[in-house]
Amino acid sequence: MQSPSVLERLRQFDAYPKTLEDFRVKTFGGAAVTLSSAVLMFILFVSEFNYYLTKEVQPELFVDTSRGQKIRINVDITFSKLPCAYLSIDAMDVSGEQQIDVDHNLFKQRLDTDGKAVSDKPEKQELGDASKDLVANVTKPKELDPSRCESCYGAETDDKKCCNNCEDVREAYRKKGWAFNNPSGIEQCKREGWSEKMSAQKNEGCRVFGYLEVNKVAGNFHFAPGKSFQQHHVHVHDLQAFGGQKFNITHRIKHLSFGTDYPGIINPLDETYEAAEAEQMMFQYFVKVVPTTYTQISGQTLHTNQFSVTKHSKTVAAGSGESGLPGVFFMYELSPMMVKYTEKQRSFMHFLTGVCAIIGGVFTVAGLIDGMIYHSARAIQKKIDLGKAS
Numbered sequence: 001m002q003s004p005s006v007l008e009r010l011r012q013f014d015a016y017p018k019t020l021e022d023f024r025v026k027t028f029g030g031a032a033v034t035l036s037s038a039v040l041m042f043i044l045f046v047s048e049f050n051y052y053l054t055k056e057v058q059p060e061l062f063v064d065t066s067r068g069q070k071i072r073i074n075v076d077i078t079f080s081k082l083p084c085a086y087l088s089i090d091a092m093d094v095s096g097e098q099q100i101d102v103d104h105n106l107f108k109q110r111l112d113t114d115g116k117a118v119s120d121k122p123e124k125q126e127l128g129d130a131s132k133d134l135v136a137n138v139t140k141p142k143e144l145d146p147s148r149c150e151s152c153y154g155a156e157t158d159d160k161k162c163c164n165n166c167e168d169v170r171e172a173y174r175k176k177g178w179a180f181n182n183p184s185g186i187e188q189c190k191r192e193g194w195s196e197k198m199s200a201q202k203n204e205g206c207r208v209f210g211y212l213e214v215n216k217v218a219g220n221f222h223f224a225p226g227k228s229f230q231q232h233h234v235h236v237h238d239l240q241a242f243g244g245q246k247f248n249i250t251h252r253i254k255h256l257s258f259g260t261d262y263p264g265i266i267n268p269l270d271e272t273y274e275a276a277e278a279e280q281m282m283f284q285y286f287v288k289v290v291p292t293t294y295t296q297i298s299g300q301t302l303h304t305n306q307f308s309v310t311k312h313s314k315t316v317a318a319g320s321g322e323s324g325l326p327g328v329f330f331m332y333e334l335s336p337m338m339v340k341y342t343e344k345q346r347s348f349m350h351f352l353t354g355v356c357a358i359i360g361g362v363f364t365v366a367g368l369i370d371g372m373i374y375h376s377a378r379a380i381q382k383k384i385d386l387g388k389a390s
Contacts, residue, residue: 029373037366044358052351055297055343057264064291064338069216071289071305075106076209076255077223077328080115081248081276084108084206085198086225088237091212093219098235100174100228102212102221111205118204150188166194170227180227209254218334223251224327237325246279246317247326258287258332259304262294262341268309280317282324286310287332290339297343306339307332 079087089106091099109122149162155172156163163169166189173180183189208223225247226237253272261267274283287309294302316324 027374029377030370033366033370033373037362041359041362044362045355048351048354048358052346052348054346056346058342058344060340060342061337062340064336066216066291066338069303070213071216071258072211072213072260073221074211074255074257076207076253078111078115078205078207078252078254079223080111080205080250080252082206082225083201083204084110085201086247087206087208087223088226088228089208089221089223090228090235091214091219091221092235093215093217095215095217097215099212099214105212106208106210109207109209110201111207113203113205115205117207122207122209153186163188166192174227216334218332220329220331222327222329224325248276248279249281249283249326249328250274250276251283251328258289258307260302262292262302262304265306268307274313278315278317280315280326282314282316282326283328284312285328285330286312287330288335289332290335290337292339292341294341295343297345
């Protein structure tokens with residue numbers, strides 16, 4: 001006998017009392033609101049589901065305690081008015097390490113006046129290399145004695161007694177700290193057509209791409225005309241071979257990054273174009289590198305870097321009052337702080353809560369709108385009926 005009373009008491013807790021089917025009125029306005037609400041709920045559900053499928057990335061900031069690492073600098077830069085034969089790439093850092101005329105993992109591609117590649121295959125180009133710099137009317141290398149030992153014109157050292165091509169002579173001069181200003185008086189350069197090659201490429205451009213590895217300390221790397229060398233502990237570029245020629249340093253940085261790209265990274269110098277307003281301009285980019293680790297949801301950790309940059313340019317021609325070398329210079333410093341990004345799967349319970357909020361919210365608002373439309377329509381109809389009756 002107690003069971004019916006318990007059930008009766010339970011029915012008092014029903015928060016959703018039902019009306020009889022006979023007392024329900026279906027309207028066209030209600031149908032329109034229902035269909036609109038269903039479409040809206042579906043769109044919001046798809047949006048919430050797509051958001052749930054994305055990875056949540058949590059950033060952390062802490063002091064960088066890593067040591068002895070290298071930084072890989074990826075570059076892709078185009079000089080529209082500076083030939084590859086003129087261009088030298090150097091890197092140096094505060095620890096004293098220097099990479100002079102870097103060509104290990106950097107490639108140069110010659111460009112014509114329209115910016116198109118002269119040849120499809122880029123090359124690690126060295127000025128005066130007999131294998132690719134010969135002109136049609138000079139002596140072929142196969143006619144030369146392979147066991148020959150030609151003069152270095154006073155620049156011989158204990159390690160290098162012979163200079164069999166123009167590049168060997170230039171390198172010997174560089175190590176001695178001498179200027180290479182008379183190629184026409186050097187037999188190897190005359191044989192390989194060094195001066196002819198320089199004249200042939202005078203109006204060309206150059207694309208430099210690849211990467212270089214540097215120590216994880218502050219330093220700089222630069223792109224500038226002339227063969228570089230050390231003279232009395234000073235970094236010097238030999239421009240005498242160009243006979244006072246002025247250089248246009250207009251350039252486009254297609255890509256520059258310090259390490260491997262990770263999802264969402266922004267490299268602020270990508271697609272940067274700088275037109276030289278005058279000849280003999282020096283472009284300086286001051287880069288602040290922030291060490292970064294990115295841990296994927298699979299557990300794989302990527303060690304890379306992000307950076308910010310400010311830039312400055314000036315004219316270094318004679319009479320400008322400014323000192324320096326025409327070219328593009330990147331000075332970088334490392335932040336003592338490291339940023340760590342960690343990928344995580346979004347919470348399913350948060351997704352479920354969002355779906356319930358979408359359904360409940362849209363259903364409630366739709367009910368209010370439907371009720372407003374229904375009661376407004378009845379009130380208007382009553383006034384119309386009263387007007388007719390009077």
